[in-house]
Amino acid sequence: MERTDDSFVFMNPGMLLVSRQQYFEGGRSICRNPTLQKMFMLLGRAEKAGSGVDKIVSGWQYLGWPHPTVAEEMRPDYVVLTLRLGVKTTQENPSRRPIKKNWRKRQILEFCEKPKSFSEIMDNIGLKDRVSFKRLYINPMIEEGVLAMTEPDNPTSRNQMYVTVQETQKREDAQEGSQEGSQHE
Known part of the structure; x- marks a missing residue:
């Protein structure tokens, strides 16, 4: 082989x-x-x-x-x-990918209730390609506001961890953002 x-x-x-x-x-x-x-x-x-x-x-x-x-x-x-590998034909099952991707995102959020390193998350999900994992899961989840870096000012820190953003924290952040917006007007 x-x-x-x-x-x-x-x-x-x-x-x-x-x-x-x-x-x-x-x-x-x-x-x-x-x-x-x-x-x-x-x-x-x-x-x-x-x-x-x-x-x-x-x-x-x-x-x-x-x-x-x-x-x-x-x-x-x-x-x-x-x-x-990798070159898709027109026979691709379009419903499979989003379901699997959403399932993995839920797994990441559950796993990261306490801060976890990038490697720990990848091992937990069972994926190996760091670049794809970051592009497909970590970056979009940070942009969506459901996952956060423990050291956002130093994204490449060797001590960087990722943690699930709780709903109450997201609401507080949104409220702070709207208050700052009204103060600047």
Whole structure:
């Protein structure tokens, strides 16, 4: 298996033992090592032969990502399955993303009732990409006024923590803002 910036590439020795169409449809397979297959099935670590690629394809389609491709390379013989990432197709499920994003925002707000570091929040949510996490979650939540920095004057402080802004605090801040506005008129 190889991971690049834009894809996952799986390489298996040998050539396809079924047609390309059957490979993607699943349900039928010719097992190269039936003894090993049976051992994994008995351990509960494998399903019936031929039940994997169709699940991969449906998962990729659900995410709206390009259809996986398969190629056969010779000398040495390999079957290469490529799963491209990030380039959305028109089949994307539009309702999935906002629901998941809102769910994660709620998780962040619940977790940050007491101040938490950026790393603690990411670990709690189970995300790894710091740049995307900050762009998609932290910055918008700060702008919305639902999350606050403990050191707003020094945003890059190594001691920076994030805390949920309680409703009473947001109302007090709004009242202070309107009072300051009327004093300047």
